Amino acid sequence: MNRWIKGAALGLAVVGLMSISVSGGARAETLQSLRGASSIDEADKAPDIAKQKTGERFTRAYRQQPPMVPHKIDKYEIDLKVNQCIGCHDWPQNVKENAPKISETHYLSPTGVRLNKVSGSRWFCNQCHVPQALLDPLVTNTFESAIGQ
Ligand code: HEC
Ligand code: HEC
Structure with missing residues (x-):
């Protein structure tokens, strides 16, 4: 009796393992990566340049x-000397450009001193502020903001 139970359990485990490997194989075939379906040693063609979402502001x-x-930001240069974002977003130019004013937090030095120009630690704006591309996501995402607006 005991031996029969052990035998049955082993049989079930083998069937279970087999079905896992079969479904694993099927999944690998239906998934597609950003690279498309070309094999690893093939060079893939460059993807199209995605358009950017422009117009309405994004909610946080x-x-x-x-x-x-x-x-769009591709034409706005930022390097050690030039920062074209500032031309529209720094006060008082932002008033004429009708652009949101750079946050006051960006004028604090690393030691907390209030500066009259954007702090070096905030100079490279697109380190934190990024545009969004118009793309169909590869994987659906139902993320919703925790705080609404
Ligand atoms: C020619 C002027 C101009 C330049 C240059 C410019 N912006 Fe803007 N930006 C605007 C305007 C106008 C808006 C407001 C758009 C709206 O309200 O629909 C805006 C909106 C934004 C916002 C949204 C702010 C919010 O609270 O939602 C961010 C972030 C931003 N810009 C970052 C940048 C960065 C980074 C650069 C440089 C790479 C840059 N901008 C260059 C005019 C400009
Ligand atoms: C290290 C990250 C970082 C960098 C670099 C940075 N920002 Fe920000 N920015 C933030 C964060 C975080 C906020 C929102 C919280 C706050 O106001 O500080 C913000 C807010 C803003 C806002 C919205 C202000 C408002 O009142 O709604 C504007 C406009 C902005 N930044 C423009 C810029 C520009 C232009 C640059 C480059 C000169 C820049 N930021 C560089 C992180 C950054």
């Missing part, structure tokens, strides 16, 4: 989130 998902950029 949480209070401290750097707002995402609702316009």
Whole structure:
């Protein structure tokens, strides 16, 4: 009796393992990566350049989130000397440009001293503020903001 139970349990385990490996194989065939279906040693063609979402401002998902950029930024240069974002977003130019003013937190030095120009630690704006591309996500995502607006 005992031996019969052990035998049955082993049989079930083998069937279970087999079905796991079969379904695993099936999944690998239906999944597609960003690279498409070409094999590893093949060079893939370059993907199209995605259009950017422009127009309406994005809602923030949480209070401290750097707002995402609702316009194109590829023509705006940022390097050690030049920062074209500042030309529209720094006060008082932002008034004429009708652009949101750079947050006051960006004028604090690392030791907390209030500066009259954007702090070096905030100079490279797109380190934190990024535009969004118009793309169909590869994987559906039902994320919703925790704080609404
Ligand atoms: C020619 C002027 C101009 C330049 C240059 C510019 N912006 Fe803007 N930006 C705007 C305007 C106008 C808006 C507001 C758009 C709206 O309200 O629909 C805006 C909106 C934004 C926002 C959204 C803020 C929020 O609270 O939702 C961010 C972030 C931003 N810009 C970042 C940047 C960055 C980073 C750069 C440089 C790479 C840059 N901008 C360059 C005019 C400009
Ligand atoms: C280290 C990350 C970081 C960098 C670099 C940075 N920002 Fe921000 N930015 C934030 C965060 C976080 C917020 C939202 C919280 C706050 O106001 O500090 C913000 C807020 C803003 C806002 C919205 C202000 C408001 O009142 O709604 C604007 C506009 C903005 N940043 C522009 C810029 C520009 C232009 C640059 C480059 C000169 C820049 N930021 C660099 C993180 C960054």
